[in-house]
Amino acid sequence: MYERKDLKKPRIGIYSMGLKTYWAQFPGLKERLIEYGEFIAGRVEAFGAEVYYYGLVDCEQEGKKAGEYFNEIHADLILAHSATYVTSASILPIHQICSAPSVVLNLQPTARINYQKTTTGEWLAHCGACPVPELSNAFNRAGIKFRVVNGLLGLNHTPEISMTDEITAERPEARRAWKKIEEWILAAKVKCNLQxxxxxxxxxxxxxxxxxxxxxxxxxxxxxxxxxxxxxxxxxxxxxxxxxxxxxxxxxxxxxxxxxxxxxxxxxxxxxxxxxxxxxxxxxxxxxxxxxxxxxxxxxxxxxxxxxxxxxxxxxxxxxxxxxxxxxxxxxxxxxxxxxxxxxxxxxxxxxxxxxxxxxxxxxxxxxxxxxxxxxxxxxxxxxxxxxxxxxxxxxxxxxxxxxxxxxxxxxxxxxxxxxxxxxxxxxxxxxxxxxxxxxxxxxxxxxxxxxxxxxxxxxxxxxxxxxxxxxxxxxxxxxxxxxxxxxxxxxxxxxxxx
Structure with a gap:
């Protein structure tokens, strides 16, 4: 007589961050970071969420557009992928415009860079932790709640452009990080279904x-x-x-x-x-x-x-x-x-x-x-x-x-x-x-x-x-x-x- 109701899927907005100046200086970096972001989006979708990947936010104008985009899709949660360095002025507008709770993902692609071969462009693909303190400061002074997940990205392959081993899926630092991410998705599921x-x-x-x-x-x-x-x-x-x-x-x-x-x-x-x-x-x-x-x-x-x-x-x-x-x-x-x-x-x-x-x-x-x-x-x-x-x-x-x-x-x-x-x-x-x-x-x-x-x-x-x-x-x-x-x-x- 009465079938179990379907639960709503949480709407998860995702974006990757970077600095626009880098793209002309380091060919292939932009595409590499987007690939990481798409990997994250795929993993999150597998947790039973509706995923909306905006792409790269690399300047103040993109930050404004991303905030409006996440409002349009009625995001329940925003995952902010700290892909490389970015100015906090580019990121803050997103979260001032869209009030959905957010989590910064500081997911490093490799457990250890190749110190002998690494170039500046290579290093920039692995320095996601660099802007997180700046973001934390900006969020705090703007009265925006700040959450972060630290760990490894958890890839099961190494991109051709990479100079190091990026296969980290079985590393405890990746497993721990993705368990936390899944819990944030599930918490968003609770909130959207209670609403x-x-x-x-x-x-x-x-x-x-x-x-x-x-x-x-x-x-x-x-x-x-x-x-x-x-x-x-x-x-x-x-x-x-x-x-x-x-x-x-x-x-x-x-x-x-x-x-x-x-x-x-x-x-x-x-x-x-x-x-x-x-x-x-x-x-x-x-x-x-x-x-x-x-x-x-x-x-x-x-x-x-x-x-x-x-x-x-x-x-x-x-x-x-x-x-x-x-x-x-x-x-x-x-x-x-x-x-x-x-x-x-x-x-x-x-x-x-x-x-x-x-x-x-x-x-x-x-x-x-x-x-x-x-x-x-x-x-x-x-x-x-x-x-x-x-x-x-x-x-x-x-x-x-x-x-x-x-x-x-x-x-x-x-x-x-x-x-x-x-x-x-x-x-x-x-x-x-x-x-x-x-x-x-x-x-x-x-x-x-x-x-x-x-x-x-x-x-x-x-x-x-x-x-x-x-x-x-x-x-x-x-x-x-x-x-x-x-x-x-x-x-x-x-x-x-x-x-």
Whole structure:
């Protein structure tokens, strides 16, 4: 019924810099530097970006034209290739005219010049670092943020004009530089996909969770995303239109995605789901997808505390299965009305890294791990095996009963991305790299993942609590600390990475 939305590709503007005077003095240099620039453009395109290579900027007039060009293509990020020396007066106009964030690429074509044979023209093809301090000074005095990637260009061939070996693709300095460049591209992908993204807010925030409360205007101002306030009657309207055939198809999908618990769990509240519970969860899941489609949502946060025996209480009792399915399809769903963690989940999902809704469950001091998870939606794409569905006799701390998901994130490197709010109303990211283990979890119908941090649990929690976090966060796969730092940079959000 609902296909995963296509993500927008970031628009990356690229230019190479040089000094116009050189071209007549050193034949072949201009063409050589353009070839380097085209190589960079090809590598960046392979990262899934729309690439717009302007060519050489070698004088003030070209700088003005390039700035206007990058505005015309609505660049999300500009990569400024420091190909050889250039005057800062040629470059500054680009970034004064186009306000897109930019990264200077100081990528030297060779690891070592041929000292015995090198001519001035040859040296100029390798002196990209020379203008970077001048550019840094000019940018700083103009109030323009300055970023740089240093390293090797990473060619897999040597140009005929060259007097040295330029095959550096396997050098660590090239690999490191291109990893950073890829991260900047991915960070731009996050920013451009958040711009105009539609976050649904269904119901309200869990009463008394002060860390959950967010200023909706603040959220849009800092992310560029739209917030669509939804009512339970919006969902109920779709629920009334669900057909028997749609329920049958949804139950097939549920059977594909999940293991239906047959065993008797340790907790008498978490047992085999009744057929009526599965039927209701499937019906609600169909309505949830219709709601997402009607409002063109990219993410959803929700909570509804219905009065005992109220019809809307019954509806929210069927939320978890459908919201887990939506999360797997690129519509992250965060419970308890946690908009900030929904943002963190969406960032993880845009990057293809999951983003499962978590909080502290308990500490295992014998295993030196912290169990992290929640009673709610789970990102199925990063699960270790198939998640289990259990019928819940009650939702602890909440109203109603229904079907819940029991699962863990697959074993290996993970990164938690927390999103909190500071005293001045600004968003703040808290980033933690760690390792998920295949340790034991409880059979209580909740998502749980044992996680071993770089420090023992008490020292880690000392650091984490000191950052005034929201008590929820998103768990993603891989060690992604440097990537999330770049996302924070482009979003102009404060971030801290815990050791």
């Amino acid at each position: 105009g993204a539609r976050f649904g807010f269904l119901g309200n925030t869990y009463s008394g969770m002060l860390d959950m409360y967010s200023d909706f205007t603040m959220f849009q101002a800092q992310t560029g995303a739209h917030l669509q306030i939804l009512e339970m009657c919006d969902l109920d309207r779709h629920l009334q239109s669900v057909t028997g055939q749609e329920i049958t198809e949804k139950r097939k999908e549920i059977k594909e995605f999940f293991i239906i618990s047959e065993d008797a769990a340790a907790d008498p509240l978490a047992q085999k789901p009744a057929d009526a519970q599965l039927e209701w969860s499937a019906k609600v899941a169909v309505a949830q997808e219709k709601l997402v489609k009607e409002f063109d949502l990219d993410a959803l946060t929700y909570y509804y505390h219905g009065a005992p025996g109220n019809y809307y209480e019954d509806i929210q009792g069927g939320f978890i299965v459908g919201h887990s399915l939506l999360t797997a399809k690129g519509i992250p769903c965060a419970g308890e009305g946690d908009l900030k963690t929904c943002l963190a989940m969406k960032i993880c999902d845009i990057l293809g890294l999951g983003g499962s809704f978590c909080e502290i469950v308990t500490v295992d001091y014998d295993d030196n791990t912290i169990l992290l998870g929640h009673d709610g939606p789970f990102h199925l794409e990063i699960a270790k095996g198939k998640p289990i569905l259990r019928g819940m006799g009650l939702y602890h701390g909440k109203q109603g009963t229904g079907v819940s998901v029991e699962a863990k994130v697959r074993t290996g490197a993970i990164t938690n991305l927390g999103c909190t709010q500071t005293i001045d109303g600004r968003l703040k990211f808290i980033i933690s790299e760690a390792e998920s283990t295949d340790g034991e979890i409880m059979t209580i119908g909740n998502t749980q993942t044992p996680v071993r941090f770089k420090k023992d649990p008490d020292f880690y929690m000392d650091e984490w609590f000191a950052e005034s976090p929201t008590h929820h966060f998103a768990m993603s796969i891989g060690h992604q600390g440097s990537l999330y730092e770049k996302v924070a940079d482009l979003l102009e959000v404060q971030s801290v990475t815990l050791g």
